[in-house]
Amino acid sequence: xxxxxxxxxxxxxxxxxxxxxxxxxxxxxxxxxxxxxxxxxxxxxxxxxxxxxxxxxxxxxxxxxxxxxxxxxxxxxxxxxxxxxxxxxxxxxxxxxxxxxxxxxxxxxxxxxxxxxxxxxxxxxxxxxxxxxxxxxxxxxxxxxxxxxxxxxxxxxxxxxxxxxxxxxxxxxxxxxxxxxxxxxxxxxxxxxxxxxxxxxxxxxxxxxxxxxxxxxxxxxxxxxxxxxxxxxxxxxxxxxxxxxxxxxxxxxxxxxxxxxxxxxxxxxxxxxxxxxxxxxxxxxxxxxxxxxxxxxxxxxxxxxxxxxxxxxxxxxxxxxxxxxxxxxxxxxxxxxxxxxxxxxxxxxxxxxxxxxxxxxxxxxxxxxxxxxxxxxxxxxxxxxxxxxxxxxxxxxxxxxxxxxxxxxxxxxxxxxxxxxxxxxxxxxxxxxxxxxxxxxxxxxxxxxxxxxxxxxxxxxxxxxxxxxxxxxxxxxxxxxxxxxxxxxxxxxxxxxxxxxxxx
Amino acid sequence: xxxxxxxxxxxxxxxxxxxxxxxxxxxxxxxxxxxxxxxxxxxxxxxxxxxxxxxxxxxxxxxxxxxxxxxxxxxxxxxxxxxxxxxxxxxxxxxxxxxxxxxxxxxxxxxxxxxxxxxxxxxxxxxxxxxxxxxxxxxxxxxxxxxxxxxxxxxxxxxxxxxxxxxxxxxxxxxxxxxxxxxxxxxxxxxxxxxxxxxxxxxxxxxxxxxxxxxxxxxxxxxxxxxxxxxxxxxxxxxxxxxxxxxxxxxxxxxxxxxxxxxxxxxxxxxxxxxxxxxxxxxxxxxxxxxxxxxxxxxxxxxxxxxxxxxxxxxxxxxxxxxxxxxxxxxxxxxxxxxxxxxxxxxxxxxxxxxxxxxxxxxxxxxxxxxxxxxxxxxxxxxxxxxxxxxxxxxxxxxxxxxxxxxxxxxxxxxxxxxxxxxxxxxxxxxxxxxxxxxxxxxxxxxxxxxxxxxxxxxxxxxxxxxxxxxx
Numbered sequence: 001x002x003x004x005x006x007x008x009x010x011x012x013x014x015x016x017x018x019x020x021x022x023x024x025x026x027x028x029x030x031x032x033x034x035x036x037x038x039x040x041x042x043x044x045x046x047x048x049x050x051x052x053x054x055x056x057x058x059x060x061x062x063x064x065x066x067x068x069x070x071x072x073x074x075x076x077x078x079x080x081x082x083x084x085x086x087x088x089x090x091x092x093x094x095x096x097x098x099x100x101x102x103x104x105x106x107x108x109x110x111x112x113x114x115x116x117x118x119x120x121x122x123x124x125x126x127x128x129x130x131x132x133x134x135x136x137x138x139x140x141x142x143x144x145x146x147x148x149x150x151x152x153x154x155x156x157x158x159x160x161x162x163x164x165x166x167x168x169x170x171x172x173x174x175x176x177x178x179x180x181x182x183x184x185x186x187x188x189x190x191x192x193x194x195x196x197x198x199x200x201x202x203x204x205x206x207x208x209x210x211x212x213x214x215x216x217x218x219x220x221x222x223x224x225x226x227x228x229x230x231x232x233x234x235x236x237x238x239x240x241x242x243x244x245x246x247x248x249x250x251x252x253x254x255x256x257x258x259x260x261x262x263x264x265x266x267x268x269x270x271x272x273x274x275x276x277x278x279x280x281x282x283x284x285x286x287x288x289x290x291x292x293x294x295x296x297x298x299x300x301x302x303x304x305x306x307x308x309x310x311x312x313x314x315x316x317x318x319x320x321x322x323x324x325x326x327x328x329x330x331x332x333x334x335x336x337x338x339x340x341x342x343x344x345x346x347x348x349x350x351x352x353x354x355x356x357x358x359x360x361x362x363x364x365x366x367x368x369x370x371x372x373x374x375x376x377x378x379x380x381x382x383x384x385x386x387x388x389x390x391x392x393x394x395x396x397x398x399x400x401x402x403x404x405x406x407x408x409x410x411x412x413x414x415x416x417x418x419x420x421x422x423x424x425x426x427x428x429x430x431x432x433x434x435x436x437x438x439x440x441x442x443x444x445x446x447x448x449x450x451x452x453x454x455x456x457x458x459x460x461x462x463x464x465x466x467x468x469x470x471x472x473x474x475x476x477x478x479x480x481x482x483x484x485x486x487x488x489x490x491x492x493x494x495x496x497x498x499x500x501x502x503x504x
Numbered sequence: 505x506x507x508x509x510x511x512x513x514x515x516x517x518x519x520x521x522x523x524x525x526x527x528x529x530x531x532x533x534x535x536x537x538x539x540x541x542x543x544x545x546x547x548x549x550x551x552x553x554x555x556x557x558x559x560x561x562x563x564x565x566x567x568x569x570x571x572x573x574x575x576x577x578x579x580x581x582x583x584x585x586x587x588x589x590x591x592x593x594x595x596x597x598x599x600x601x602x603x604x605x606x607x608x609x610x611x612x613x614x615x616x617x618x619x620x621x622x623x624x625x626x627x628x629x630x631x632x633x634x635x636x637x638x639x640x641x642x643x644x645x646x647x648x649x650x651x652x653x654x655x656x657x658x659x660x661x662x663x664x665x666x667x668x669x670x671x672x673x674x675x676x677x678x679x680x681x682x683x684x685x686x687x688x689x690x691x692x693x694x695x696x697x698x699x700x701x702x703x704x705x706x707x708x709x710x711x712x713x714x715x716x717x718x719x720x721x722x723x724x725x726x727x728x729x730x731x732x733x734x735x736x737x738x739x740x741x742x743x744x745x746x747x748x749x750x751x752x753x754x755x756x757x758x759x760x761x762x763x764x765x766x767x768x769x770x771x772x773x774x775x776x777x778x779x780x781x782x783x784x785x786x787x788x789x790x791x792x793x794x795x796x797x798x799x800x801x802x803x804x805x806x807x808x809x810x811x812x813x814x815x816x817x818x819x820x821x822x823x824x825x826x827x828x829x830x831x832x833x834x835x836x837x838x839x840x841x842x843x844x845x846x847x848x849x850x851x852x853x854x855x856x857x858x859x860x861x862x863x864x865x866x867x868x869x870x871x872x873x874x875x876x877x878x879x880x881x882x883x884x885x886x887x888x889x890x891x892x893x894x895x896x897x898x899x900x901x902x903x904x905x906x907x908x909x910x911x912x913x914x915x916x917x918x919x920x921x922x923x924x925x926x927x928x929x930x931x932x933x934x935x936x937x938x939x940x941x942x943x944x945x946x947x948x949x950x951x952x953x954x955x956x957x958x959x960x961x962x963x964x965x966x967x968x969x970x971x972x973x974x975x976x
Contacts, residue, residue: 006688010696013693052550057511082908088906088908
């Protein structure tokens with residue numbers, strides 16, 4: 001018997017490896033996909049260079065880890081073991097709180113310690129940093145106002161502030177608490193006059209007064225239903241500050257239901273076999289109220305993932321003529337022409353918008369705008385030629401500095417790009433991180449008087465086209481000069497700009 | 505390539521085993537040779553040529569040595585062979601260390617440092633060198649005939665199961681098996697079980713403990729309280745044992761699948777009642793090498809007491825240096841050498857008087873303190889840590905909340921000390937040295953498969969850390 005048993009067991013062992021291999025190649029067993037998103041590892045290309053520097057081997061291992069057969073089962077089983085035996089999770093950014101409540105780790109950090117320490121240990125330096133950013137934002141708000149664009153901030157709530165009783169224990173011990181951006185920014189917004197709606201404060205006030213959970217037990221964002229009520233308040237706020245009549249939404253009667261996406265987004269990231277037991281939350285249906293007198297403005301949202309709840313649950317297309325979502329000021333959603341903010345014509349998009357909303361939660365507002373504020377400020381005040389001149393100056397300084405150039409060459413080598421590209425990239429980083437160091441007019445305490453010439457001329461051209469009397473006059477001139485109408489409009493716009501630039 | 509990687513576990517190993525067993529018996533060494541070259545070339549592309557070239561050179565040096573009739577010529581070839589092996593080790597492993605120290609001395613006298621290009625350490629060179637030396641010396645001493653075929657010699661030196669981390673297989677222990685060994689289904693399965701035990705020790709115990717230890721030692725050591733410091737060093741003590749012995753188990757298991765019988769490398773080392781006993785149970789093949797090829801040639805015990813103490817110290821200083829090229833390893837070697845001498849002077853008698861259990865506890869504490877020197881490379885930091893161990897400051901102690909770590913540490917301690925008891929010894933004998941019946945095979949196979957699946961899951965789970973949404 002023993003001989004047969006050992007033979008069969010050896011064959012079964014090899015069969016196990018074969019099955020794993022076949023599943024990887026053919027996916028012959030249909031398996032529930034893992035939750036969460038990861039950066040996909042592509043199958044590495046073998047070259048002598050990649051082999052010699054071991055990048056091929058490392059990437060092949062990474063590829064295998066992402067693609068080996070029955071991976072989903074392996075990982076779910078292990079995660080379930082961690083959860084059942086130790087109440088732990090392997091999902092890096094998930095913190096397990098009390099009674100099976102889950103939090104994203106940066107909210108826990110912000111609650112107990114503040115995320116200020118990512119930037120500095122000194123509260124005063126940090127406050128100055130926030131003040132500088134708020135002043136930039138105020139300048140952008142005021143300049144955009146001149147062009148009929150309303151900028152405002154939506155401060156989204158943090159689960160840590162609304163449900164602190166379920167937070168895991170602090171791991172920061174006696175370390176001092178730092179300044180929290182979500183507490184300091186409202187003070188700055190009030191003192192500077194920046195438009196904002198504070199859902200962080202509002203949610204804390206509403207806790208216990210509503211039947212539904214403001215935050216789901218196993219999710220990180222505001223609950224599905226809470227985001228609907230927040231959106232209702234948001235649209236009313238937009239009507240008020242933009243002085244526009246916007247369509248309202250109607251929220252149906254809340255009802256209990258099993259958890260829906262994304263209310264369990266953190267749990268999904270944990271990739272368990274079984275669901276975490278939790279009380280059902282409430283949901284509601286939403287519709288847009290028909291209003292023929294309402295306008296359909298254009299909205300640009302720059303911010304974190306909280307806006308996804310609103311964008312996914314509410315038919316925004318019935319309320320806005322256009323709505324774009326510049327996710328962390330990087331990826332562009334709901335704009336068929338662009339996928340990244342680096343591709344867009346910033347001024348054209350901003351000036352054609354009615355509302356620009358910076359939408360950040362308490363843990364993410366530390367980087368409010370993610371570079372939008374400085375980028376917009378520079379482009380609103382300076383045309384490309386002026387910006388290029390400053391960039392050229394910085395690049396010339398780089399060339400005169402041996403050490404700087406050495407580090408740039410290293411960077412270019414590492415990235416596999418030309419030295420000019422790296423120099424330009426670094427120069428752009430410098431001017432868009434601290435524009436006040438490079439553009440004198442931005443240092444003034446009030447609103448800068450300088451405006452982007454191209455933007456002004458474009459605006460004047462639009463005005464000429466929209467005023468029939470003015471346009472008739474330009475048409476006459478076009479005939480007189482024997483040029484096209486657009487050429488004559490441009491000439492007139494430039495002339496008008498030069499005559500009035502001191503007033504700009 | 506390391507054993508605890510997907511590429512090895514899921515692709516290389518199954519493919520190799522299929523190839524190996526479909527190859528006719530007399531050609532299997534060629535399959536093993538090819539697989540070993542691929543194995544090493546995959547992980548260390550920069551060194552495969554040097555390694556292979558030096559192996560071939562050594563083969564012919566020993567061949568010439570054996571053909572020479574004059575003793576002086578034989579001695580010369582033997583010397584050249586050892587010089588080449590040790591030369592490679594000295595260059596690759598100690599080149600950086602030597603230059604750093606030369607520059608430190610030059611700095612003390614105000615001289616400019618000498619510029620040099622940092623030398624990368626070829627993986628497994630320490631084991632490779634020692635095996636080459638055993639071949640040369642065993643052949644020189646006439647213990648064994650030299651290999652006839654170059655391919656067999658390369659198999660002995662570069663066989664992938666033990667090339668990276670041992671055990672150090674002395675030539676005379678394996679010479680016969682290279683050219684003539686048997687294979688059986690039962691041995692294959694027993695080898696597979698041993699491999700899985702090793703893999704589990706590495707992934708399910710050592711890596712879990714290691715992650716926690718790294719976090720603790722990555723912070724400010726001076727802020728650690730005494731309780732936490734002891735838990736840290738105990739966890740590291742377990743991590744090191746389960747990692748190293750796990751790797752040896754995997755190597756022994758793989759060898760067994762292929763019909764080899766590699767020597768055991770660990771024998772419940774933390775059950776030792778003295779440092780001398782610890783070194784007979786910890787990294788046994790290194791101890792045996794040092795004894796046979798260094799301690800005895802230096803004079804061993806057959807000399808004056810003073811000379812014997814000196815020999816012991818030299819052996820342990822070099823043992824320390826063999827583990828790594830930095831001063832903490834030298835100090836660690838000296839630390840063990842010191843206690844070995846003390847045991848011969850008086851401590852051994854004290855152990856006998858106080859009995860087995862207190863001696864095991866004292867030895868375990870001494871070993872743990874030694875591992876602190878081994879783990880913390882910076883001498884100042886190391887001293888701070890050892891001071892924390894004995895500061896008796898428990899004010900900042902925070903109870904452990906990481907359930908997985910606590911459970912793993914407890915499991916590790918239980919398995920480390922279980923052989924102190926009769927039932928534990930029986931259990932180990934059953935697991936490692938029993939020829940299973942058919943039913944026993946079925947039960948053990950199910951357990952082994954469970955451990956294998958669990959280890960693969962644990963190996964991969966840390967690499968999957970998703971986001972809710974893509975940030976960019």
